[in-house]
Amino acid sequence: MKNWLRQRSRWIKGYMQAYLVHMRNPVEDFRKGRLYDLFTYQVVIGSGTAVLFINPLMWVLLGIYTAFGRSVINIYHILFPWPILYLGAFCLIFGNFFYVYLYLLACMRRKQYHLLLWTLFIPVYWLLMSTAAFYALFELLVKPHYWQKTVHGLHLKGKRTSSGHDISPGHINPACACNFT
Incomplete structure:
Protein backbone atom coordinates (compact mmCIF):
# COMPACT_ATOMS: atom_id res chain seq x y z
CA MET A 1 0.00 0.00 0.00
CA LYS A 2 2.86 2.36 0.84
CA ASN A 3 4.38 1.83 -2.58
CA TRP A 4 1.01 2.46 -4.25
CA LEU A 5 0.51 5.72 -2.31
CA ARG A 6 4.02 6.90 -3.21
CA GLN A 7 3.41 6.16 -6.88
CA ARG A 8 0.01 7.88 -7.01
CA SER A 9 1.24 10.89 -5.05
CA ARG A 10 4.13 11.22 -7.52
CA TRP A 11 1.70 11.15 -10.45
CA ILE A 12 -0.65 13.65 -8.84
CA LYS A 13 2.26 15.91 -7.90
CA GLY A 14 3.29 15.81 -11.55
CA TYR A 15 -0.23 16.83 -12.62
CA MET A 16 -0.27 19.68 -10.11
CA GLN A 17 3.17 20.87 -11.14
CA ALA A 18 2.27 20.71 -14.83
CA TYR A 19 -0.93 22.62 -14.12
CA LEU A 20 0.94 25.36 -12.27
CA VAL A 21 3.54 25.67 -15.04
CA HIS A 22 0.96 25.82 -17.85
CA MET A 23 -1.27 28.23 -15.95
CA ARG A 24 1.43 30.80 -15.23
CA ASN A 25 -0.11 33.15 -17.78
CA PRO A 26 -3.65 32.10 -18.77
CA VAL A 27 -4.41 35.63 -20.02
CA GLU A 28 -1.93 35.05 -22.85
CA ASP A 29 -3.88 31.98 -23.98
CA PHE A 30 -7.06 34.03 -23.79
CA ARG A 31 -5.54 36.86 -25.87
CA LYS A 32 -4.17 34.49 -28.49
CA GLY A 33 -7.61 32.92 -28.92
CA ARG A 34 -6.63 29.55 -27.49
CA LEU A 35 -9.85 29.28 -25.51
CA TYR A 36 -10.39 25.66 -26.49
CA ASP A 37 -6.91 24.72 -25.26
CA LEU A 38 -7.42 26.68 -22.05
CA PHE A 39 -10.82 25.08 -21.44
CA THR A 40 -9.71 21.51 -22.14
CA TYR A 41 -6.68 21.92 -19.90
CA GLN A 42 -8.96 23.05 -17.06
CA VAL A 43 -11.31 20.10 -17.61
CA VAL A 44 -8.69 17.39 -18.03
CA ILE A 45 -5.85 18.40 -15.72
CA GLY A 46 -7.34 21.05 -13.44
CA SER A 47 -10.66 19.46 -12.55
CA GLY A 48 -9.23 15.95 -12.45
CA THR A 49 -6.84 17.04 -9.73
CA ALA A 50 -9.30 19.35 -7.96
CA VAL A 51 -11.85 16.55 -7.56
CA LEU A 52 -9.34 14.62 -5.46
CA PHE A 53 -9.46 17.46 -2.91
CA ILE A 54 -13.16 18.33 -3.20
CA ASN A 55 -14.63 14.81 -2.93
CA PRO A 56 -13.49 14.07 0.65
CA LEU A 57 -14.51 17.57 1.75
CA MET A 58 -18.01 17.02 0.35
CA TRP A 59 -18.28 13.62 2.08
CA VAL A 60 -17.25 15.22 5.39
CA LEU A 61 -19.85 17.97 4.95
CA LEU A 62 -22.51 15.36 4.13
CA GLY A 63 -21.47 13.30 7.16
CA ILE A 64 -21.74 16.34 9.44
CA TYR A 65 -25.19 17.10 8.05
CA THR A 66 -26.26 13.47 8.50
CA ALA A 67 -24.99 13.42 12.09
CA PHE A 68 -26.27 16.82 13.22
CA GLY A 69 -29.19 17.42 10.84
CA ARG A 70 -31.10 20.64 11.27
CA SER A 71 -28.62 22.19 13.70
CA VAL A 72 -26.03 22.76 10.92
CA ILE A 73 -28.32 23.58 8.00
CA ASN A 74 -28.22 27.33 8.72
CA ILE A 75 -24.42 27.28 8.64
CA TYR A 76 -24.53 25.40 5.33
CA HIS A 77 -26.92 27.96 3.87
CA ILE A 78 -24.51 30.72 4.87
CA LEU A 79 -21.57 28.90 3.24
CA PHE A 80 -23.45 27.85 0.10
CA PRO A 81 -26.49 29.37 -1.62
CA TRP A 82 -29.30 26.79 -1.48
CA PRO A 83 -29.22 25.83 -5.21
CA ILE A 84 -25.48 25.14 -4.98
CA LEU A 85 -25.88 23.21 -1.73
CA TYR A 86 -28.60 20.89 -3.01
CA LEU A 87 -27.12 20.48 -6.49
CA GLY A 88 -23.77 19.67 -4.89
CA ALA A 89 -25.32 17.09 -2.56
CA PHE A 90 -27.27 15.59 -5.46
CA CYS A 91 -24.14 15.36 -7.63
CA LEU A 92 -22.11 13.89 -4.78
CA ILE A 93 -24.55 11.11 -3.94
CA PHE A 94 -25.86 10.24 -7.39
CA GLY A 95 -22.57 10.94 -9.14
CA ASN A 96 -20.73 8.48 -6.91
CA PHE A 97 -23.59 5.98 -7.23
CA PHE A 98 -23.55 6.41 -11.02
CA TYR A 99 -19.81 5.70 -11.23
CA VAL A 100 -20.16 2.53 -9.16
CA TYR A 101 -23.14 1.53 -11.32
CA LEU A 102 -21.09 2.07 -14.50
CA TYR A 103 -18.31 -0.12 -13.12
CA LEU A 104 -20.89 -2.81 -12.28
CA LEU A 105 -22.29 -2.62 -15.81
CA ALA A 106 -18.81 -2.85 -17.31
CA CYS A 107 -18.07 -5.99 -15.30
CA MET A 108 -21.39 -7.54 -16.33
CA ARG A 109 -20.92 -6.67 -19.99
CA ARG A 110 -17.41 -8.12 -20.07
CA LYS A 111 -18.53 -11.15 -18.04
CA GLN A 112 -15.98 -10.31 -15.32
CA TYR A 113 -18.32 -11.47 -12.57
CA HIS A 114 -15.47 -12.07 -10.12
CA LEU A 115 -14.90 -8.28 -10.06
CA LEU A 116 -18.49 -7.29 -9.21
CA LEU A 117 -17.93 -7.18 -5.46
CA TRP A 118 -14.77 -5.09 -5.90
CA THR A 119 -16.68 -2.34 -7.70
CA LEU A 120 -18.39 -1.52 -4.41
CA PHE A 121 -14.98 -0.51 -3.06
CA ILE A 122 -14.48 2.23 -5.68
CA PRO A 123 -15.23 4.96 -3.07
CA VAL A 124 -12.42 3.52 -0.92
CA TYR A 125 -10.11 3.80 -3.94
CA TRP A 126 -11.15 7.45 -4.34
CA LEU A 127 -10.42 8.06 -0.67
CA LEU A 128 -6.95 6.57 -1.13
CA MET A 129 -6.43 8.74 -4.22
CA SER A 130 -7.43 11.79 -2.16
CA THR A 131 -4.95 10.76 0.53
CA ALA A 132 -2.25 10.56 -2.14
CA ALA A 133 -3.32 13.98 -3.45
CA PHE A 134 -2.94 15.61 -0.03
CA TYR A 135 0.46 13.98 0.33
CA ALA A 136 1.39 15.25 -3.15
CA LEU A 137 0.28 18.77 -2.27
CA PHE A 138 2.38 18.67 0.89
CA GLU A 139 5.40 17.50 -1.11
CA LEU A 140 4.82 20.11 -3.80
CA LEU A 141 4.91 22.84 -1.15
CA VAL A 142 7.74 21.42 0.98
CA LYS A 143 9.88 19.36 -1.45
CA PRO A 144 8.95 20.47 -4.99
CA HIS A 145 12.01 18.89 -6.63
CA TYR A 146 11.88 15.56 -4.81
CA TRP A 147 10.17 12.62 -6.52
CA GLN A 148 9.17 9.52 -4.56
CA LYS A 149 10.85 6.30 -5.60
CA THR A 150 8.71 3.21 -6.04
CA VAL A 151 9.46 -0.45 -6.47
CA HIS A 152 8.11 -1.76 -9.76
CA GLY A 153 6.99 -5.29 -10.56
CA LEU A 154 5.61 -6.25 -7.15
CA HIS A 155 2.89 -8.26 -8.89
Whole structure:
Protein backbone atom coordinates (compact mmCIF):
# COMPACT_ATOMS: atom_id res chain seq x y z
CA MET A 1 0.00 0.00 0.00
CA LYS A 2 2.86 2.36 0.84
CA ASN A 3 4.38 1.83 -2.58
CA TRP A 4 1.01 2.46 -4.25
CA LEU A 5 0.51 5.72 -2.31
CA ARG A 6 4.02 6.90 -3.21
CA GLN A 7 3.41 6.16 -6.88
CA ARG A 8 0.01 7.88 -7.01
CA SER A 9 1.24 10.89 -5.05
CA ARG A 10 4.13 11.22 -7.52
CA TRP A 11 1.70 11.15 -10.45
CA ILE A 12 -0.65 13.65 -8.84
CA LYS A 13 2.26 15.91 -7.90
CA GLY A 14 3.29 15.81 -11.55
CA TYR A 15 -0.23 16.83 -12.62
CA MET A 16 -0.27 19.68 -10.11
CA GLN A 17 3.17 20.87 -11.14
CA ALA A 18 2.27 20.71 -14.83
CA TYR A 19 -0.93 22.62 -14.12
CA LEU A 20 0.94 25.36 -12.27
CA VAL A 21 3.54 25.67 -15.04
CA HIS A 22 0.96 25.82 -17.85
CA MET A 23 -1.27 28.23 -15.95
CA ARG A 24 1.43 30.80 -15.23
CA ASN A 25 -0.11 33.15 -17.78
CA PRO A 26 -3.65 32.10 -18.77
CA VAL A 27 -4.41 35.63 -20.02
CA GLU A 28 -1.93 35.05 -22.85
CA ASP A 29 -3.88 31.98 -23.98
CA PHE A 30 -7.06 34.03 -23.79
CA ARG A 31 -5.54 36.86 -25.87
CA LYS A 32 -4.17 34.49 -28.49
CA GLY A 33 -7.61 32.92 -28.92
CA ARG A 34 -6.63 29.55 -27.49
CA LEU A 35 -9.85 29.28 -25.51
CA TYR A 36 -10.39 25.66 -26.49
CA ASP A 37 -6.91 24.72 -25.26
CA LEU A 38 -7.42 26.68 -22.05
CA PHE A 39 -10.82 25.08 -21.44
CA THR A 40 -9.71 21.51 -22.14
CA TYR A 41 -6.68 21.92 -19.90
CA GLN A 42 -8.96 23.05 -17.06
CA VAL A 43 -11.31 20.10 -17.61
CA VAL A 44 -8.69 17.39 -18.03
CA ILE A 45 -5.85 18.40 -15.72
CA GLY A 46 -7.34 21.05 -13.44
CA SER A 47 -10.66 19.46 -12.55
CA GLY A 48 -9.23 15.95 -12.45
CA THR A 49 -6.84 17.04 -9.73
CA ALA A 50 -9.30 19.35 -7.96
CA VAL A 51 -11.85 16.55 -7.56
CA LEU A 52 -9.34 14.62 -5.46
CA PHE A 53 -9.46 17.46 -2.91
CA ILE A 54 -13.16 18.33 -3.20
CA ASN A 55 -14.63 14.81 -2.93
CA PRO A 56 -13.49 14.07 0.65
CA LEU A 57 -14.51 17.57 1.75
CA MET A 58 -18.01 17.02 0.35
CA TRP A 59 -18.28 13.62 2.08
CA VAL A 60 -17.25 15.22 5.39
CA LEU A 61 -19.85 17.97 4.95
CA LEU A 62 -22.51 15.36 4.13
CA GLY A 63 -21.47 13.30 7.16
CA ILE A 64 -21.74 16.34 9.44
CA TYR A 65 -25.19 17.10 8.05
CA THR A 66 -26.26 13.47 8.50
CA ALA A 67 -24.99 13.42 12.09
CA PHE A 68 -26.27 16.82 13.22
CA GLY A 69 -29.19 17.42 10.84
CA ARG A 70 -31.10 20.64 11.27
CA SER A 71 -28.62 22.19 13.70
CA VAL A 72 -26.03 22.76 10.92
CA ILE A 73 -28.32 23.58 8.00
CA ASN A 74 -28.22 27.33 8.72
CA ILE A 75 -24.42 27.28 8.64
CA TYR A 76 -24.53 25.40 5.33
CA HIS A 77 -26.92 27.96 3.87
CA ILE A 78 -24.51 30.72 4.87
CA LEU A 79 -21.57 28.90 3.24
CA PHE A 80 -23.45 27.85 0.10
CA PRO A 81 -26.49 29.37 -1.62
CA TRP A 82 -29.30 26.79 -1.48
CA PRO A 83 -29.22 25.83 -5.21
CA ILE A 84 -25.48 25.14 -4.98
CA LEU A 85 -25.88 23.21 -1.73
CA TYR A 86 -28.60 20.89 -3.01
CA LEU A 87 -27.12 20.48 -6.49
CA GLY A 88 -23.77 19.67 -4.89
CA ALA A 89 -25.32 17.09 -2.56
CA PHE A 90 -27.27 15.59 -5.46
CA CYS A 91 -24.14 15.36 -7.63
CA LEU A 92 -22.11 13.89 -4.78
CA ILE A 93 -24.55 11.11 -3.94
CA PHE A 94 -25.86 10.24 -7.39
CA GLY A 95 -22.57 10.94 -9.14
CA ASN A 96 -20.73 8.48 -6.91
CA PHE A 97 -23.59 5.98 -7.23
CA PHE A 98 -23.55 6.41 -11.02
CA TYR A 99 -19.81 5.70 -11.23
CA VAL A 100 -20.16 2.53 -9.16
CA TYR A 101 -23.14 1.53 -11.32
CA LEU A 102 -21.09 2.07 -14.50
CA TYR A 103 -18.31 -0.12 -13.12
CA LEU A 104 -20.89 -2.81 -12.28
CA LEU A 105 -22.29 -2.62 -15.81
CA ALA A 106 -18.81 -2.85 -17.31
CA CYS A 107 -18.07 -5.99 -15.30
CA MET A 108 -21.39 -7.54 -16.33
CA ARG A 109 -20.92 -6.67 -19.99
CA ARG A 110 -17.41 -8.12 -20.07
CA LYS A 111 -18.53 -11.15 -18.04
CA GLN A 112 -15.98 -10.31 -15.32
CA TYR A 113 -18.32 -11.47 -12.57
CA HIS A 114 -15.47 -12.07 -10.12
CA LEU A 115 -14.90 -8.28 -10.06
CA LEU A 116 -18.49 -7.29 -9.21
CA LEU A 117 -17.93 -7.18 -5.46
CA TRP A 118 -14.77 -5.09 -5.90
CA THR A 119 -16.68 -2.34 -7.70
CA LEU A 120 -18.39 -1.52 -4.41
CA PHE A 121 -14.98 -0.51 -3.06
CA ILE A 122 -14.48 2.23 -5.68
CA PRO A 123 -15.23 4.96 -3.07
CA VAL A 124 -12.42 3.52 -0.92
CA TYR A 125 -10.11 3.80 -3.94
CA TRP A 126 -11.15 7.45 -4.34
CA LEU A 127 -10.42 8.06 -0.67
CA LEU A 128 -6.95 6.57 -1.13
CA MET A 129 -6.43 8.74 -4.22
CA SER A 130 -7.43 11.79 -2.16
CA THR A 131 -4.95 10.76 0.53
CA ALA A 132 -2.25 10.56 -2.14
CA ALA A 133 -3.32 13.98 -3.45
CA PHE A 134 -2.94 15.61 -0.03
CA TYR A 135 0.46 13.98 0.33
CA ALA A 136 1.39 15.25 -3.15
CA LEU A 137 0.28 18.77 -2.27
CA PHE A 138 2.38 18.67 0.89
CA GLU A 139 5.40 17.50 -1.11
CA LEU A 140 4.82 20.11 -3.80
CA LEU A 141 4.91 22.84 -1.15
CA VAL A 142 7.74 21.42 0.98
CA LYS A 143 9.88 19.36 -1.45
CA PRO A 144 8.95 20.47 -4.99
CA HIS A 145 12.01 18.89 -6.63
CA TYR A 146 11.88 15.56 -4.81
CA TRP A 147 10.17 12.62 -6.52
CA GLN A 148 9.17 9.52 -4.56
CA LYS A 149 10.85 6.30 -5.60
CA THR A 150 8.71 3.21 -6.04
CA VAL A 151 9.46 -0.45 -6.47
CA HIS A 152 8.11 -1.76 -9.76
CA GLY A 153 6.99 -5.29 -10.56
CA LEU A 154 5.61 -6.25 -7.15
CA HIS A 155 2.89 -8.26 -8.89
CA LEU A 156 5.65 -10.45 -10.38
CA LYS A 157 6.99 -11.56 -6.99
CA GLY A 158 7.97 -15.21 -7.12
CA LYS A 159 7.31 -15.59 -10.87
CA ARG A 160 9.83 -16.94 -13.33
CA THR A 161 10.24 -16.90 -17.07
CA SER A 162 9.84 -20.07 -19.10
CA SER A 163 13.64 -20.39 -19.08
CA GLY A 164 13.67 -20.27 -15.25
CA HIS A 165 14.95 -16.72 -14.72
CA ASP A 166 13.65 -14.95 -11.60
CA ILE A 167 11.63 -11.85 -12.50
CA SER A 168 10.90 -10.70 -8.96
CA PRO A 169 11.45 -6.99 -8.25
CA GLY A 170 15.16 -6.20 -8.41
CA HIS A 171 15.94 -9.38 -10.36
CA ILE A 172 14.58 -8.47 -13.78
CA ASN A 173 17.11 -8.83 -16.56
CA PRO A 174 15.86 -6.87 -19.58
CA ALA A 175 17.77 -9.18 -21.91
CA CYS A 176 16.01 -12.35 -20.73
CA ALA A 177 13.10 -13.87 -22.59
CA CYS A 178 9.99 -12.88 -20.68
CA ASN A 179 7.61 -15.73 -21.45
CA PHE A 180 5.77 -16.08 -18.16
CA THR A 181 4.78 -19.50 -16.88
